[in-house]
Amino acid sequence: MTETPIIAINYKAYPQAFGKKALEIAKQAEKVAKETGVIVIVAPPFTELYRIAQEVEIPVYAQHVDPYDPGAHTGYIPLEALKEVGVKGTIINHSEHQMKIADIHKIVTKAKKLGIETLVCGDVPEVGAAVAVLEPDMIAVEPPELIGTGIPVSKAKPEVVTRSVELIRKVNPRVKILTGAGITTGEDVAAAIKLGTIGVLVASAVMKAKDPYKVIKDMAEKALKALE
Amino acid sequence: MTETPIIAINYKAYPQAFGKKALEIAKQAEKVAKETGVIVIVAPPFTELYRIAQEVEIPVYAQHVDPYDPGAHTGYIPLEALKEVGVKGTIINHSEHQMKIADIHKIVTKAKKLGIETLVCGDVPEVGAAVAVLEPDMIAVEPPELIGTGIPVSKAKPEVVTRSVELIRKVNPRVKILTGAGITTGEDVAAAIKLGTIGVLVASAVMKAKDPYKVIKDMAEKALKALE
Amino acid sequence: MTETPIIAINYKAYPQAFGKKALEIAKQAEKVAKETGVIVIVAPPFTELYRIAQEVEIPVYAQHVDPYDPGAHTGYIPLEALKEVGVKGTIINHSEHQMKIADIHKIVTKAKKLGIETLVCGDVPEVGAAVAVLEPDMIAVEPPELIGTGIPVSKAKPEVVTRSVELIRKVNPRVKILTGAGITTGEDVAAAIKLGTIGVLVASAVMKAKDPYKVIKDMAEKALKALE
Amino acid sequence: MTETPIIAINYKAYPQAFGKKALEIAKQAEKVAKETGVIVIVAPPFTELYRIAQEVEIPVYAQHVDPYDPGAHTGYIPLEALKEVGVKGTIINHSEHQMKIADIHKIVTKAKKLGIETLVCGDVPEVGAAVAVLEPDMIAVEPPELIGTGIPVSKAKPEVVTRSVELIRKVNPRVKILTGAGITTGEDVAAAIKLGTIGVLVASAVMKAKDPYKVIKDMAEKALKALE
Numbered sequence: 001m002t003e004t005p006i007i008a009i010n011y012k013a014y015p016q017a018f019g020k021k022a023l024e025i026a027k028q029a030e031k032v033a034k035e036t037g038v039i040v041i042v043a044p045p046f047t048e049l050y051r052i053a054q055e056v057e058i059p060v061y062a063q064h065v066d067p068y069d070p071g072a073h074t075g076y077i078p079l080e081a082l083k084e085v086g087v088k089g090t091i092i093n094h095s096e097h098q099m100k101i102a103d104i105h106k107i108v109t110k111a112k113k114l115g116i117e118t119l120v121c122g123d124v125p126e127v128g129a130a131v132a133v134l135e136p137d138m139i140a141v142e143p144p145e146l147i148g149t150g151i152p153v154s155k156a157k158p159e160v161v162t163r164s165v166e167l168i169r170k171v172n173p174r175v176k177i178l179t180g181a182g183i184t185t186g187e188d189v190a191a192a193i194k195l196g197t198i199g200v201l202v203a204s205a206v207m208k209a210k211d212p213y214k215v216i217k218d219m220a221e222k223a224l225k226a227l228e
Numbered sequence: 229m230t231e232t233p234i235i236a237i238n239y240k241a242y243p244q245a246f247g248k249k250a251l252e253i254a255k256q257a258e259k260v261a262k263e264t265g266v267i268v269i270v271a272p273p274f275t276e277l278y279r280i281a282q283e284v285e286i287p288v289y290a291q292h293v294d295p296y297d298p299g300a301h302t303g304y305i306p307l308e309a310l311k312e313v314g315v316k317g318t319i320i321n322h323s324e325h326q327m328k329i330a331d332i333h334k335i336v337t338k339a340k341k342l343g344i345e346t347l348v349c350g351d352v353p354e355v356g357a358a359v360a361v362l363e364p365d366m367i368a369v370e371p372p373e374l375i376g377t378g379i380p381v382s383k384a385k386p387e388v389v390t391r392s393v394e395l396i397r398k399v400n401p402r403v404k405i406l407t408g409a410g411i412t413t414g415e416d417v418a419a420a421i422k423l424g425t426i427g428v429l430v431a432s433a434v435m436k437a438k439d440p441y442k443v444i445k446d447m448a449e450k451a452l453k454a455l456e
Numbered sequence: 457m458t459e460t461p462i463i464a465i466n467y468k469a470y471p472q473a474f475g476k477k478a479l480e481i482a483k484q485a486e487k488v489a490k491e492t493g494v495i496v497i498v499a500p501p502f503t504e505l506y507r508i509a510q511e512v513e514i515p516v517y518a519q520h521v522d523p524y525d526p527g528a529h530t531g532y533i534p535l536e537a538l539k540e541v542g543v544k545g546t547i548i549n550h551s552e553h554q555m556k557i558a559d560i561h562k563i564v565t566k567a568k569k570l571g572i573e574t575l576v577c578g579d580v581p582e583v584g585a586a587v588a589v590l591e592p593d594m595i596a597v598e599p600p601e602l603i604g605t606g607i608p609v610s611k612a613k614p615e616v617v618t619r620s621v622e623l624i625r626k627v628n629p630r631v632k633i634l635t636g637a638g639i640t641t642g643e644d645v646a647a648a649i650k651l652g653t654i655g656v657l658v659a660s661a662v663m664k665a666k667d668p669y670k671v672i673k674d675m676a677e678k679a680l681k682a683l684e
Numbered sequence: 685m686t687e688t689p690i691i692a693i694n695y696k697a698y699p700q701a702f703g704k705k706a707l708e709i710a711k712q713a714e715k716v717a718k719e720t721g722v723i724v725i726v727a728p729p730f731t732e733l734y735r736i737a738q739e740v741e742i743p744v745y746a747q748h749v750d751p752y753d754p755g756a757h758t759g760y761i762p763l764e765a766l767k768e769v770g771v772k773g774t775i776i777n778h779s780e781h782q783m784k785i786a787d788i789h790k791i792v793t794k795a796k797k798l799g800i801e802t803l804v805c806g807d808v809p810e811v812g813a814a815v816a817v818l819e820p821d822m823i824a825v826e827p828p829e830l831i832g833t834g835i836p837v838s839k840a841k842p843e844v845v846t847r848s849v850e851l852i853r854k855v856n857p858r859v860k861i862l863t864g865a866g867i868t869t870g871e872d873v874a875a876a877i878k879l880g881t882i883g884v885l886v887a888s889a890v891m892k893a894k895d896p897y898k899v900i901k902d903m904a905e906k907a908l909k910a911l912e
Binding site: 466468469470471473474475501502503504505506507518519520524526527528529530531532533534536537538540541547550551552553603604659660 | 694696697698699701702703729730731732733734735746747748752754755756757758759760761762764765766768769775778779780781831832887888
């Protein structure tokens with residue numbers, strides 16, 4: 001029995017992350033998921049979560065969540081807010097939105113109780129291993145210097161991926177390990193999977209693509225082939 | 229010619245700020261606005277903005293916005309995101325979500341270009357006057373020690389309100405001045421208006437009310453009477 | 457062969473943390489260290505480090521350090537600044553000054569190269585274990601709800617201490633484990649050591665004491681006895 | 685009667701900001717001050733304040749200060765800490781260390797009571813004017829895009845300087861207005877003064893100079909000439 005590969009699409013705050021275009025990309029991601037069986041996750045901005053979660057059946061994630069309980073917290077989004085709009089999980093600690101370690105722990109623990117999945121990012125393998133101790137559902141190790149460059153970590157720095165897998169597995173045998181930063185093509189995804197991860201966290205490669213469907217489809221197909 | 233009074237309702241992240249209850253309060257606010265002519269603003273969390281902006285005709289505000297342009301900013305909400313979901317304005321620098329002065333300036337300036345209104349909070353009259361220099365649409369001075377207490381600033385510390393009006397008017401003759409913190413009843417609103425403001429920023433008094441409609445209606449009616 | 461117990465004194469920004477009084481407490485800590493052989497660490501504010509490091513031979517630690525390299529960083533203190541004033545180590549991630557996990561990693565790694573010791577705090581045992589993966593020299597687990605209360609974690613919540621030891625040891629066999637929060641007397645220290653730690657992080661109990669020497673001496677003696 | 689020009693030297697965390705070199709630059713600054721009568725302020729890092737304040741008679745400033753009162757604030761530096769080491773003032777809100785507007789107000793107000801001078805930075809003229817309302821002793825407007833570039837704001841963007849003077853004077857007739865960013869030579873200082881300021885905030889031009897004395901001396905002499 002093999003695991004199912006995962007492609008998580010971080011919309012960030014790109015112009016394409018809002019409105020019609022945002023929904024369109026989610027629909028295309030859903031199409032690929034249905035055609036290939038690969039798990040495709042979309043992570044739009046807070047303001048788009050409701051609309052997209054209404055329209056697609058693939059997992060919708062937030063890009064961040066705040067470590068507060070419901071109450072007097074103006075402008076913050078607690079986990080309960082995500083649950084209310086039908087969101088299935090959340091990215092946290094992205095290198096563009098880093099968190100205190102105590103808050104990561106608080107969110108991962110509470111998310112489990114609420115049935116919300118957590119994908120925690122780390123900038124280096126050691127940080128990936130540190131957060132693995134907190135037992136999130138997924139970890140993505142992304143060297144910030146490659147994010148948005150189109151230089152794929154899985155090819156340019158394969159040792160980051162293998163070391164992530166090695167260090168994380170020492171402290172946590174179950175967590176799903178993704179990699180990210182510069183992942184652009186299906187081949188980059190295949191390389192990541194061959195190095196021992198179960199998938200990738202991508203952003204600009206999909207969000208800025210002329211034909212996002214084509215990019216996601218290529219990634220999904222190559223991911224499946226790499227797992228054979 | 230008299231100005232129209234303003235009641236701005238900050239949903240914060242109270243349990244009532246999400247889902248059905250959130251929409252219900254917005255509908256009740258809209259009803260009061262239609263019945264009285266008072267401007268009633270609702271400010272739900274990011275995740276609820278789309279849903280509520282679709283359903284009501286009164287101004288919907290965000291509770292906060294991030295000082296970024298669209299781009300690679302995971303988990304942040306730029307002004308453009310608000311525009312996309314039909315939001316008319318945004319609160320910023322609430323005492324529970326304070327900002328750097330340079331970011332307040334950046335947001336106020338850019339919001340004007342995008343046609344989004346800004347309601348900037350300050351904790352003391354002097355801070356209200358400082359932000360008044362940046363020419364937002366509205367300023368609310370709220371002493372944090374009274375927020376959520378039910379002890380109305382307009383009655384317990386009237387000098388905060390009069391001093392806010394005095395200091396702000398010295399540097400900005402146009403900005404609409406609100407007050408807030410502990411505002412609970414129509415009488416508190418009337419007191420605020422008699423002290424020279426044009427309205428109030430409220431939260432728990434409406435959000436935690438058994439009958440929010442009744443509370444808002446009372447505030448609106450007393451506000452109108454105070455202006456006569 | 458037994459280990460030497462450790463008493464780390466966090467001066468915080470108490471009125472006694474500055475000037476003459478600060479130096480006096482450091483001298484008393486040194487006296488206890490010389491009389492008992494216990495390792496007594498003093499952690500004064502940045503502005504007092506030079507003066508105290510000149511005057512005592514016990515280890516002087518900073519209370520925090522910033523994750524920057526030397527350069528254009530106005531108002532921040534890099535590790536190199538600590539080295540320059542003769543500081544031997546630094547506390548980081550105290551619950552009153554929490555850090556991003558990536559920054560904790562950066563500091564711990566760089567401190568090793570510079571020969572500066574690191575004492576990383578965590579609020580709960582799980583967070584202690586997460587930072588243990590990063591291989592600092594010492595870890596102190598301190599439940600924030602007990603900090604400054606005089607209710608000793610080692611007596612009120614012994615399970616926090618035993619669980620910290622258990623979880624940290626799973627991922628790191630070498631790091632020195634301290635505990636803290638509410639530690640007031642020599643007996644509290646003894647209890648902490650009997651639960652498997654090698655010492656304590658204390659603050660108000662020493663800083664606000666009429667006779668700091670007496671308090672530190674009692675802690676040191678009871679610590680030694682507990683290790684017998 | 686003319687005012688005395690001011691040259692404020694922000695040491696930042698440059699390698700030259702620590703230890704012997706830091707003291708040497710302070711001594712050279714003092715020499716220029718004595719020779720020319722110009723006010724030369726040095727702003728070393730927290731850890732160097734004591735040492736330098738002991739050795740020179742010119743004003744020593746901190747680069748930042750935290751908005752806390754003495755107490756349980758691990759790793760933070762309250763205004764009282766500065767007073768204790770003989771510091772005369774503090775820079776705050778530098779573009780590399782920005783603050784919430786409420787905290788700027790708190791610090792400026794409290795500093796006055798303690799007899800500590802405040803030099804508040806702003807990134808644009810409007811922000812300079814906003815903080816001018818809070819009545820600090822000095823304001824420095826520094827466009828961040830020019831900081832550290834060697835392209836002097838007073839020559840490349842003179843309109844930033846004139847607009848700063850214009851907007852700040854509207855709300856505050858007394859505050860001393862400095863400018864900064866890219867200021868490298870005496871001529872840049874002269875240009876700044878001719879545009880209506882009373883001095884400059886400099887950093888790399890002095891800190892990285894082969895002969896800091898020569899640079900400061902040139903700045904002081906040209907400043908005096910510009911004021912004639």
